Amino acid sequence: xxxxxxxxxxxxxxxxxxxxxxxxxxxxxxxxxxxxxxxxxxxxxxxxxxxxxxxxxxxxxxxxxxxxxxxxxxxxxxxxxxxxxxxxxxxxxxxxxxxxxxxxxxxxxxxxxxxxxxxxxxxxxxxxxxxxxxxxxxxxxxxxxxxxxxxxxxxxxxxxxxxxxxxxxxxxxxxxxxxxxxxxxxxxxxxxxxxxxxxxxxxxxxxxxxxxxxxxxxxxxxxxxxxxxxxxxxxxxxxxxxxxxxxxxxxxxxxxxxxxxxxxxxxxxxxxxxxxxxxxxxxxxxxxxxxxxxxxxxxxxxxxxxxxxxxxxxxxxxxxxxxxxxxxxxxxxxxxxxxxxxxxxxxxxxxxxxxxxxxxxxxxxxxxxxxxxxxxxxxxxxxxxxxxxxxxxxxxxxxxxxxxxxxxxxxxxxxx
Amino acid sequence: xxxxxxxxxxxxxxxxxxxxxxxxxxxxxxxxxxxxxxxxxxxxxxxxxxxxxxxxxxxxxxxxxxxxxxxxxxxxxxxxxxxxxxxxxxxxxxxxxxxxxxxxxxxxxxxxxxxxxxxxxxxxxxxxxxxxxxxxxxxxxxxxxxxxxxxxxxxxxxxxxxxxxxxxxxxxxxxxxxxxxxxxxxxxxxxxxxxxxxxxxxxxxxxxxxxxxxxxxxxxxxxxxxxxxxxxxxxxxxxxxxxxxxxxxxxxxxxxxxxxxxxxxxxxxxxxxxxxxxx
Numbered sequence: 001x002x003x004x005x006x007x008x009x010x011x012x013x014x015x016x017x018x019x020x021x022x023x024x025x026x027x028x029x030x031x032x033x034x035x036x037x038x039x040x041x042x043x044x045x046x047x048x049x050x051x052x053x054x055x056x057x058x059x060x061x062x063x064x065x066x067x068x069x070x071x072x073x074x075x076x077x078x079x080x081x082x083x084x085x086x087x088x089x090x091x092x093x094x095x096x097x098x099x100x101x102x103x104x105x106x107x108x109x110x111x112x113x114x115x116x117x118x119x120x121x122x123x124x125x126x127x128x129x130x131x132x133x134x135x136x137x138x139x140x141x142x143x144x145x146x147x148x149x150x151x152x153x154x155x156x157x158x159x160x161x162x163x164x165x166x167x168x169x170x171x172x173x174x175x176x177x178x179x180x181x182x183x184x185x186x187x188x189x190x191x192x193x194x195x196x197x198x199x200x201x202x203x204x205x206x207x208x209x210x211x212x213x214x215x216x217x218x219x220x221x222x223x224x225x226x227x228x229x230x231x232x233x234x235x236x237x238x239x240x241x242x243x244x245x246x247x248x249x250x251x252x253x254x255x256x257x258x259x260x261x262x263x264x265x266x267x268x269x270x271x272x273x274x275x276x277x278x279x280x281x282x283x284x285x286x287x288x289x290x291x292x293x294x295x296x297x298x299x300x301x302x303x304x305x306x307x308x309x310x311x312x313x314x315x316x317x318x319x320x321x322x323x324x325x326x327x328x329x330x331x332x333x334x335x336x337x338x339x340x341x342x343x344x345x346x347x348x349x350x351x352x353x354x355x356x357x358x359x360x361x362x363x364x365x366x367x368x369x370x371x372x373x374x375x376x377x378x379x380x381x382x383x384x385x386x387x388x389x390x391x392x393x394x395x396x397x398x399x400x401x402x403x404x405x406x407x408x409x410x411x412x413x414x415x416x
Numbered sequence: 417x418x419x420x421x422x423x424x425x426x427x428x429x430x431x432x433x434x435x436x437x438x439x440x441x442x443x444x445x446x447x448x449x450x451x452x453x454x455x456x457x458x459x460x461x462x463x464x465x466x467x468x469x470x471x472x473x474x475x476x477x478x479x480x481x482x483x484x485x486x487x488x489x490x491x492x493x494x495x496x497x498x499x500x501x502x503x504x505x506x507x508x509x510x511x512x513x514x515x516x517x518x519x520x521x522x523x524x525x526x527x528x529x530x531x532x533x534x535x536x537x538x539x540x541x542x543x544x545x546x547x548x549x550x551x552x553x554x555x556x557x558x559x560x561x562x563x564x565x566x567x568x569x570x571x572x573x574x575x576x577x578x579x580x581x582x583x584x585x586x587x588x589x590x591x592x593x594x595x596x597x598x599x600x601x602x603x604x605x606x607x608x609x610x611x612x613x614x615x616x617x618x619x620x621x622x623x624x625x626x627x628x629x630x631x632x633x634x635x636x637x638x639x640x641x642x643x644x645x646x647x648x649x650x651x652x653x654x655x656x657x658x659x660x661x662x663x664x665x666x667x668x669x670x671x672x673x674x675x676x677x678x679x680x681x682x683x684x685x686x687x688x689x690x691x692x693x694x695x
Contacts, residue, residue: 016693093692097428097535100689105429112426120533123454125461130454137450138534 006109006190006221007072007095013103014065014090014245064090066245068104072223074189077216079236079253080225081260084273084380087245088225089194092116095223096192110189110221113140117194119179124168128159128178131167135182149185156207157181177204184211190221209235229257229320229361229379254319261318261359270380280304281366282375284343288362288383294352295383297362301346303339309374310367311337313350317405318358326350329369336369354407355385356397437685441537448540452547455519459548470552471559474507481507485624494626494659498567502659505651506623508556509581513589513643514614515549520593521610524601528695538688539681542597546589553582560654572656581649584673588642591676594684601687602694622647628660636664642676645669 065087072078080088093099095106096114121138122131132153136146146153154160157178159170167175193212212235216222226232232239232253239256241249249259269287286299297313310329317323328348329336337346362381366374387396397407460466478500485491486499493499520542524531527541564571600606621643622630630638638644645665652661 094428097426098532099692101428101430103430105427108426108428109424114534116533121530123458125458126454130457134450134454137447138530138536140447140534140536143446143450 003073003075004109005071006074007070007223008107009071009095009104010069010106011104012065012068012091012094012101012106013063014087014094014099015061015063015102018060018062063245065094065101068242068245068247070240070247070250072221074221075219076238077222077236078224079232079239079256080223080242081229081232081239081256082242082248086242088242089116090245091242092192092194092223092225108190111140112190112192113186113188114192115139115183115186115194116192118176118183122167122175122179125166127166128157128163128170131178132182135179136185139183139186140188141186145187153181153185156184173204180204180208184208188220190223191215192223194225229260229316231320233257233320257319270377279375281307281309281339283364283366283377286364286377286381288381290383291349294350295362297348297350297364297381299346299364301339301344301366303341303344305341306339308336308338308369310365310369311346311348312365312367313348314363314365315350315352316361316363318356318360318399320361323360323405330367333369354387354397354409356399356401356405356407357385357387358399358405359384437537441539444536444540447536448544451540451544455545455548456551459551467555470555474504474511474556475559478503478507481624491625492629494628497569497655497658501563501567501569501655502626502651503624504560504563505654505659506621506647508553508560509585509646509650510618510621510623510643511556512549512553512582512585513646514617515552516546516586516589517593517596518610518614519545519548520589521596521600521606524597524691524695525604525607531695532692538691539594539684542593543590546586546593549589550586564654569655571654574653574655574657576653578650578653581646581653584649584670585646587677588646588669588673591673591678591680594680595676598680598684598687601691617641617643626651626659627665635662636668639665639668640672642669642672645673 068087068091080091082088090099092114093116094101095108096112096116098114098116119135121135123134126134132150133143133146137143154163157174157180159174159178162170162174167178170178209231212222212224216235222235224232224236236253239249239251239253239260240247241256241260249256270283270285272282272284281301281303284300284302286297289296289298299311301309301311308329310327312325312327312330314325315323326348327335328346337344359382361379362383363379364377364381366376368374397403397405399405460469463469465472481503482500486493486503491499493502523542523545524538530536531538531541596606596610600610618624620641627635627638627644627648639662646669648659648661648665651659
C-alpha cells in the first residue's frame with residue numbers, strides 16, 4: 001500500500017468574534033440607555049452587512065485556530081492533543097466540513113466520516129431500531145449498508161430486548177451503547193473521532209477502543225482527540241500537539257506526548273465549565289498540591305441533596321499510563337464522603353511511593369457507592385516530581401530508563 | 417460513492433463555493449428521506465387522537481369560517497359552490513403553505529444539534545420538514561373529496577391539473593421558508609415574526625372568500641401575493657372550473673414565486689456555511 005497523502009492542511013485559521021461586557025461602574029438609567037442605543041446601532045450595522053450579532057459592549061476577534069499546517073498519509077492514526085480550548089474540536093469541525101475556515105485550505109482525498117458526539121440526532125420518541133437507521137443515515141451510511149450491518153450493530157450494543165422501545169425509556173448506559181454501536185460500524189477511508197470514547201462503563205470502553213484499533217489495523221486513516229493520554233499513546237502512531245490554536249509539535253506519538261506534558265508542567269487549578277451545572281453532583285473546583293510524602297487533592301463539590309459518595313483520584317504517569325488509584329470510600333466503605341446539599345469542601349491526602357521525575361496527571365471521579373459515575377475531571381490536574389540526587393541520597397529514577405516510574409523501596413534481607 | 421478507485425479531492429477553503437453542490441445534495445437523498453420520515457413519524461407520537469389532528473385542524477377552521485363569515489358576515493360564495501366547499505378548497509393549499517413556512521423557518525434551529533455536529537447540505541433540513549405538511553395535506557385531501565361527494569360535486573378533467581398547483585404551492589412555500597430559515601439562524605427575531613406573518617397571510621389570501629370579490633383594478637396588485645395564484649388555481653381545478661382563476665393572476669403569481677425561490681436559494685447558500693457557528 002503506497003503511503004499517499006490523504007489530508008493536507010495549509011495555513012488553516014478560524015476566527016470567532018466574541019463580545020465583552022463593559023464595566024458596570026456608572027449604571028445610571030442614562031448610561032444604560034446610552035449604551036443600549038450604542039449596541040443597537042452596532043448590531044444594526046452588522047445586520048446590514050450580514051454579519052452575526054454579538055452580544056456585549058465591545059467585540060474582539062478570537063482565533064481558535066491559527067496557521068495550522070500538516071499532512072496526513074493514508075493509514076496514519078493521529079492523536080490530536082491539547083488543553084481545553086487549544087483548538088482541537090475546532091480543527092475536527094473544519095476537517096469534517098461542519099464549519100468553514102477563515103483562512104487557509106485543506107485538501108482531503110477520500111470519504112470522511114466524523115464522530116464528534118455519540119448519538120447525534122437520536123430522537124427520544126423513536127425506538128432503538130428506528131434510531132439505528134436515523135443515526136446511521138446522519139453519520140453518512142446508506143440504508144443498504146445499515147441493513148447489512150444491522151444484526152452486528154444490535155449485537156454490539158447489547159440492547160436486543162429493547163429494540164422496539166422508545167429510546168427515551170433507555171437508561172443512559174443503554175443509550176450510549178446503542179449510539180456507539182452504530183458509530184463503530186461506520187466505514188469510511190478517513191475517520192475523525194472526538195472525545196466520544198469517554199462514555200459508558202469500563203468494559204464497554206475497552207470494546208470501543210478495540211474497535212478503533214481494528215479500524216486502524218485495517219489501514220484506515222484515523223484522527224483522534226482525547227484527554228486520555230494513555231488511550232492516545234496506545235492507539236496512535238503520530239501526535240499533533242495544539243497550543244492556543246497553533247501546532248506546537250507534530251511527530252511520533254512518544255515525542256508528542258512528552259511535549260504536551262512538558263507544556264503543562266505548571267499545575268492549573270480546575271474550575272468547572274458551564275456544562276457541569278446540569279449534573280446533580282459535580283466538582284466545582286479542584287487543585288492538587290504537593291505535600292510531605294505525597295499530594296493533597298482539594299476539591300469543592302456541589303451537591304443537589306445530601307448523600308454519601310466515593311471520591312477517587314486516579315494517577316497517570318508522564319506518558320499517560322495508569323499508575324494507580326487512591327480513593328475515599330472506594331475500598332473502605334467506612335471512608336465514604338458525606339455531602340450536604342450545596343457546596344462541600346473535600347480534601348484527600350494521597351501517600352505516594354518515590355516516583356521517577358516528571359509530570360503526573362490526577363483524574364478525579366465522584367462515584368455513587370454502587371458504581372455509578374456522577375462526575376469526572378480528566379486531563380486537567382497534574383503535579384510534578386522533581387527529585388535531585390541530593391534530596392534522595394543517590395541516583396534518581398528517570399522515566400526514560402524504561403523500567404516504569406515507581407521506585408520501590410528495598411533493603412538487604414538476611415541471606416540464609 | 418465509496419468504491420471509486422481514485423476518490424476525488426475535496427478542497428475546503430474560506431468562501432469557496434461548492435462545485436458539486438447539487439450532486440452532493442443528490443448523494444444525501446437518503447438522509448433527506450429519513451429526516452422527513454422522522455418528522456412525519458414523530459409528529460403524532462404520544463397524542464391521544466393521533467392523525468385525527470391532521471383532519472381536525474382544517475375541519476374546525478372551516479366550521480368557524482362557515483359560521484362567522486358565511487352565516488353571520490354573509491361573505492358571498494361564488495356561483496353555485498357551497499360556501500363550506502369554497503373555504504375547504506382554499507384552506508388546503510393555505511395550510512400546506514403556512515405549515516411549510518412555519519415548520520421550515522424554525523427547522524434549522526430545532527435541528528441545531530445536527531448542524532453543529534455533522535456535515536450535510538443544509539438545504540435538506542427545511543425541505544425535509546416540509547414533507548410533514550405534504551402528508552397532512554394528503555390526509556385532508558381525502559376529507560375534501562368526502563365533502564365534495566356529500567355536496568354532490570363531481571370533479572371533471574380540471575382535476576388533472578391539480579397536482580401542478582400542489583407543486584406550485586410547494587415552490588411558493590419554499591422561497592419564503594428558505595429566506596426565513598436562513599435569517600432565523602442569526603436573527604431570532606424571526607421566531608416572533610413568523611406566527612404573525614402566517615396569521616396575517618390567512619386574511620390577505622383568498623381562503624375565506626373568492627378572489628372574484630376583489631375589484632378588477634386591484635386584481636393585479638392582489639396577485640403579487642403568490643398564495644393567491646395557488647389557492648385560486650387549486651380551487652379552480654378541484655371545483656371543475658366553476659370559480660375565478662385569471663391568466664394574469666397565474667402569470668404574476670408564478671413570477672413572484674420564481675423570484676422568491678431564486679432569492680431564497682441564493683441567500684440560503686450564501687449563509688449556510690456559517691450556520692454551525694451561529695446556530
